[in-house]
Amino acid sequence: MSSHSTTGADDPFFPREGKTLTWSKVNMSVAGTKKKPPKSLLQDVWGECPKKEITAIMGPSGAGKTSLLNIIAGRSRTGGALSVTADVRLNNSPVDPTSLDIRKQIAFVAQDDSLMATATPRESIRFSAKLRLSRATTEEELDTLTDTMIDSLGLSHCADTYVGSALMKGISGGERKRTSVGVELVTKPAIIFLDEPTSGLDSYSATQVIELLHKVAEAGTSVLFTIHQPSSEIFNAFDHLILLNKGRVMYQGAVGSIPTFFENCKHPVPPNYNPADWIMTIAQQIPEEQLNQDGFFQSDNRNLGVSLDGGFSKKSDIITHGGAVQSSMLFKRELQNIVRDKASLGARFGITIFLNLLFGIIFLDVGRLDNENVSNTRSHFGALVMVMISSMFGAAQPALFAIPVERPVFLREYSTNHYGVLPYFMNRLAIEATMTFLQTLVAMLIVHWLIGFQANFFMLALIAYALSMASTAVAVLLGCAIDDTKMAQEFLPLLFVPQMLFAGFFVAVEFLPNWLQWVQYVCSLSYALRLAMLAEFDSCVNVEPEFSNSTSVSNCLMILKDINSDYDSAWWYWLLLGALFLVLRLWALWVLKSKAQSFY
Numbered sequence: 001m002s003s004h005s006t007t008g009a010d011d012p013f014f015p016r017e018g019k020t021l022t023w024s025k026v027n028m029s030v031a032g033t034k035k036k037p038p039k040s041l042l043q044d045v046w047g048e049c050p051k052k053e054i055t056a057i058m059g060p061s062g063a064g065k066t067s068l069l070n071i072i073a074g075r076s077r078t079g080g081a082l083s084v085t086a087d088v089r090l091n092n093s094p095v096d097p098t099s100l101d102i103r104k105q106i107a108f109v110a111q112d113d114s115l116m117a118t119a120t121p122r123e124s125i126r127f128s129a130k131l132r133l134s135r136a137t138t139e140e141e142l143d144t145l146t147d148t149m150i151d152s153l154g155l156s157h158c159a160d161t162y163v164g165s166a167l168m169k170g171i172s173g174g175e176r177k178r179t180s181v182g183v184e185l186v187t188k189p190a191i192i193f194l195d196e197p198t199s200g201l202d203s204y205s206a207t208q209v210i211e212l213l214h215k216v217a218e219a220g221t222s223v224l225f226t227i228h229q230p231s232s233e234i235f236n237a238f239d240h241l242i243l244l245n246k247g248r249v250m251y252q253g254a255v256g257s258i259p260t261f262f263e264n265c266k267h268p269v270p271p272n273y274n275p276a277d278w279i280m281t282i283a284q285q286i287p288e289e290q291l292n293q294d295g296f297f298q299s300d301n302r303n304l305g306v307s308l309d310g311g312f313s314k315k316s317d318i319i320t321h322g323g324a325v326q327s328s329m330l331f332k333r334e335l336q337n338i339v340r341d342k343a344s345l346g347a348r349f350g351i352t353i354f355l356n357l358l359f360g361i362i363f364l365d366v367g368r369l370d371n372e373n374v375s376n377t378r379s380h381f382g383a384l385v386m387v388m389i390s391s392m393f394g395a396a397q398p399a400l401f402a403i404p405v406e407r408p409v410f411l412r413e414y415s416t417n418h419y420g421v422l423p424y425f426m427n428r429l430a431i432e433a434t435m436t437f438l439q440t441l442v443a444m445l446i447v448h449w450l451i452g453f454q455a456n457f458f459m460l461a462l463i464a465y466a467l468s469m470a471s472t473a474v475a476v477l478l479g480c481a482i483d484d485t486k487m488a489q490e491f492l493p494l495l496f497v498p499q500m501l502f503a504g505f506f507v508a509v510e511f512l513p514n515w516l517q518w519v520q521y522v523c524s525l526s527y528a529l530r531l532a533m534l535a536e537f538d539s540c541v542n543v544e545p546e547f548s549n550s551t552s553v554s555n556c557l558m559i560l561k562d563i564n565s566d567y568d569s570a571w572w573y574w575l576l577l578g579a580l581f582l583v584l585r586l587w588a589l590w591v592l593k594s595k596a597q598s599f600y
Contacts, residue, residue, distance in 0.1 A: 016188075016219060016220030016221075017051075017220055018051030018052045018217075018220035018221070018222065019051050019090050019091045019190050019191075019220075019222060020048060020049065020050050020051045020090070020091055020092075020222065021048065021049040021072070021088070021089070021090055021191055021222050021224065022047070022048040022049075022088075022089045022090075022092065023045070023046060023047060023048070023072055023086060023087065023088045023089070024044075024046040024086075024087045025044060025046070025085060025086065025087045026042055026044070026045040026046070026068060026071055026072075026085070026086040026087075027040070027042055027043060027044060027045075027083075027084070027085045027086070028040075028041040028042040028064070028067055028071065028076070028082070028083070028084050028247075029041060029042075029082075029083050030081050030082055030083075031081040031082075031083065033081075040247060041064055041067055041247050042064045042067055042068060042071075042247045042248075043247050043248050044248070044249075044299065045064070045068055045244070045247070045248065045249055046249060046252065046299075047242040047249060047252045048240075048252075049191070049222045049223070049224040049240065050222075050239070050240055051217075051220070051222055052217050052218055052220065053217055053222075053223075053239035053240050054210070054213045054214055054217045054223040054225070054237075054238060054239050054240070055222075055223065055224045055225075055238070055239065055240035055241070055242065056225060056226070056227050056230075056238045056240070056241050056242070057069060057224070057225070057226045057227070057241075057242045057244060058226075058227055058228070058229075058230075058241060058242070058243050058244070058276070058279070058280070059243055059244035059245055059250075059283065060245065060280065060283050060284045061228075062246075063244040063245050063246060063247065063283075064244050064246075064247040065226040065244055066195055066226055068244065069193055069195055069224065069225075069226050071084055071086050071097075072086070072088055072097060072193070072224070073097060073106060073108050073193040074096075074097030074098040074099070074102065074103050074106070075108065075415065077598065090190065090191070100417070103415075103416075103417065104187070104417050105187075105189055105190050105191075106189050106190060106191045106192070106193065107184035107185065107187065107189040107191070107192040107193065107221075107416070108184070108192075108193045108194075108195075108415070108416065109177075109180050109181055109184055109192065109193070109194040109195070109197065110180075110195050110412060111195040111196040111197075111199055112408060113163075113176045113177060113179070113180045114408035114409045114411070114412040115163045115176065115179060115180065115183070115409065116163065116333065116337060116409060117162065117163055117164055117165035117167075117168050117170065117337075117341075118162055118163075118168070118336065118337045118340035118341055119162070119163055119333070119336075119337070120159060120160045120161060120162060120163065121150065121153075121155045121158060121159050121160075121161070121163065121171065121175070121179040121182070122146060122150060122159040122160055123333075124163065124179055124182075124183055125146050125149050125150065125179070125182045125183055125186060126142055126143075126146040127329065127333065127418075128183040128184075128186050128418065129142050129145055129146060129186040130142055130321070130329060131320065131321060131326060131329060131418045131419060132186060132187050132320060132416075132417060132418060133145075133186065133187065133320070134320065135320055135321045135322075135325075145186060149182045149185065149186065150182070152215070153178045153179070153181065153182045153212065154178065154208070154212075155175060155178060155179065155182070158171045158172075158175050162340070163176060163179065164176075168341075172205065173200055173201050173202075173205055174201050174202075174204070174205025174206070174208050174209060177197060177198075177201065177205070177209050178208070178209065178212055181194075181197075181209075181212060181213075181216070184416065185216065185221070188221070189221055190221065190222065191221065191222040191223075191224065192216060192221050192222070192223055192224075193224050193225065194213070194223070194224075194225035194226070195225070195226050196225075196226055196227060196228065197209050197210075197213070197225050197227070198210070198227060198230065198234065199228070203231060203233070203234075206230075206231075206234055207233065207234060207237075210234050210237045210238075211237075213225070214237065217239075229276060229277070229280055230276050231274070231276070232274040232275070232276065232277075235255070235274065235275060235276035236255070236275075238255045239254065239255060240253070240254060240255065241253065241254075241255050241258065243279055243283065245283040245288075245291070245296075245297075246288055248297050249297065249298070250279075250283060250291065250296045250297060251279070251296070255275075258275050258279065259275065262278070262279065262282070264295065265294045265295040265296055266294050266295075267282050267286070267294065320417075323419075323420060323422055323423045323426075324423075326418075326419040326420070326423035326424075327419075327423040327424075327426045327427045327430070330419065330423060330424060330427035331427045331430050331431065334427060334428075334431045335431070335434075338431075338435070348394075348398060348435075348439070349438075349439065349442060351394070352394050352439050352442055352443055353442060353446065355390055355394070356387070356390065356442075356443045356446040356447050357446055357450075359383065359386055359387055359390065359447055359450075359451070360446055360447050360449075360450025360451055361450070363379065363382070363383035363386075363447075363450075363451045364450055364451065365450075365451070365452050366379045366380050366383045366451055366452065367380060367383065367451045367452035367453040367454055367536075368452035380536070381533070383447075383451050383453075384453070384529070384532050384533065384536055385505060385529060387443070387447050387451075387464070388463075388464060388467060388525065388528055388529055388532055389496075389500065389525070390443065391440060391443060391464040391465075391467055391468050391471075392467055392468060392471040392496065392499065392524075392525060392528075393496060394439055394443070394468070395432075395435075395436045395439060395440075395468035395469070395471055395472050395475075396468070396471040396472055396474065396475040396495050396496070397475070397492070397495075398435070399432050399471075399472040399475040399476050399479065400475035400476075400478055400479050400488050400491070400492065400495060401479070401485055401488055402428065402431075402432075402476075402479060403428065403476065403479035403480055403592070404479055404482055404483065404484055404485045404487070404488050405485055407483070407484075410424060410596075411596065411599055414596050415599075421589070421592055421593040421596055422589070424592075425588075425589050425592060428476065429585070432469070432472050432476070433469065436465065436468045436469060436472060437465060439468070440461055440464050440465045440468055441461065443464070444457065444460060444461040444464060448460060448461075453536055454536055454537075455532070455535035455536040456535065459535050460532065460535055460536070463528055463531045463532050463535065464528070464532075466528060466531075466574070466577050466578075466581075467524055467525065467528035467577070469581055470524035470528070470577050470580050470581045470584075471495070471499075471524060471525075473580065473581045473584035473585050473588065474495060474524075474584055475495055476584075476585070476588045477584050477587055477588040477591065478491050478494070478495065479588075480588045480589075480591040480592040480595065481591050481595075498519065498523070499523050499524070499525040499526075500525065502516070502519040502520045502523050502526070503520065503523050503525040503526040503529060504520055504526055505526075505529060521576075522580065524577055524580050524581075527573040527574075527576050527577045527580075528573075528577065530569075530570075530573050531570060531573050531574070531577075534570055
């Protein structure tokens, strides 16, 4: 047990009064098109989730279980072809579950446990509490709440074990689900919604989850969840059931009343038969018209007057941490994630070291060679180009995959008001800036010494860093627009090939079609390479007039002329690199915010 003491006010499992959730006239439909007729997904659905009881929503696939849960939880967006109407009440007081103040007082646990793989249950719960509770909450109170939650969830034995993922060993599926529930319970919500909480769990783990939900309900949090086809043991543990079929309510009431109801409807539950299996068999095999005639699909005959008391508070008076603290906490968590994910960290820096050692060996001492020879000058030029392209690749690829990989965790935490889009975005920027800096430093230490570049080390490193950050801006924009990592892999060539084609180094700009020549102006590689060439061949620009006819100087000047580089334009190249970075970052922020808001 915890060494901290706790009070009823701190403990989400301390008994409270509890509230009953009711809903009626829930309709969802998709407008028709020229090729498809309109489709009704939910038709006048009604029901209730009594206080201090657990209520299950069952039904065949496509019955509308998840759609109903999302509507009641305020997670279903209307607009376009989708139309949704609903009357949702708490203790008979009408509420709008889509409003921010109401959503702060409810909890939602999705079917997929979107948790940080490298975090522990203790860290996950404390992180949620820190960001979602009042900023006046002390560190000791957070520790007390976290320890109490860990004990109550039965997670003491694995509290400091990584959550894990498909690629990382961690806690079991049942423990992961209980952690997900704990993450949401820190705010002591009036209602907790769960989508398929026992999906993918063995019978023992599923039973533990249902027992936990009973404990939550008895403490005063209304519990409503969807489930497909439970075992008889789990089914008999339910208090209340809503059976949906083809978007309509086939049964709504206490689980203990099911045998009587089905017998009255001419479909009695056979002796020694799992009622859950029987009602699903009836729902799936009996035609809808026959079910209508037999007395199923009853309409809502409740008399729901309007109560002026007992619902949600209309406005949450909890002042949580601002964006700066949110970004700081996200940054610390992400750094911890990077350090703990040793395989990814090792691969990132291992590849950087290997490639730059390879460049250093191939172009060994090229920068120290006399430029009297044209081939020496070309090799010198090639070494610089390859190092810059490698910097672009090395930084942009991890940035492209970062947001698609984190998307499930981000969307869950954003939808449950852990933080806003801007703090998350600024955290990603800080992480990319830090990792790119370290990566660039390692790369430059290797190649500058082996190749023998003449440019000032810090200037060349700064140019490579600026190119890397501009490239990550493009990668992040694509990452924000892309939904998953598989799609990100398909778009990977789009990051690099246009940069190399339009930078003007492999194909002269004048050979490009006129209508494509403008692309060079949005290629960060073009500006960075010009800056690098000017820094590397600075001796050509600043040579004394009496030596301007030497072969060495002539070859350098030929390179600078070929790439159309002018020392007086260096400040302009820096400005354009910065402008590209800023515009692409702002664009990515807009895309990420639009995606997040459209999803929830």
